[in-house]
Amino acid sequence: MKAEMTPRERVEAVLDLRVPDRVPIGDDFPDLIFWGGIDNNELLCRGSVEEVGQAVKDLIKDAGGSGKLLLGSSGQVHPANRLENVLAMFEFGRKYGNY
Structure with missing residues (x-):
């Protein structure tokens, strides 16, 4: 599932608790x-x-x-x-x- 997601989709999935993982937030999420x-x-x-x-x-x-x-x-x-x-x-x- 993770490999099929864009970086942004993966972060959003983690934030929604759909993927129990720590993900790089980098510059895509400046407020996190x-x-x-x-x-x-x-x-x-x-x-x-x-x-x-x-x-x-x-x-x-x-x-x-x-x-x-x-x-x-x-x-x-x-x-x-x-x-x-x-x-x-x-x-x-x-x-x-x-x-």
Whole structure:
């Protein structure tokens, strides 16, 4: 289904909750921003620091730069999250973000 959609149609499908996916918003949607986006159930609990870093880089890329990202977990930080992964999330955000 995703491959058959234009980028705009895919974003609209995600916004309508028809496609459970994070999509690049780039310049097509100047009024939208990402809020959160880093998995707090698997990645921050069981992932490596390197995997967290890659997820942050991917999220920054998908947000399209220009301040379209409020970096954070997909819900909240909870006791099962590894502290080194939570800290890495913000360190990678500072390193690779342009905010």
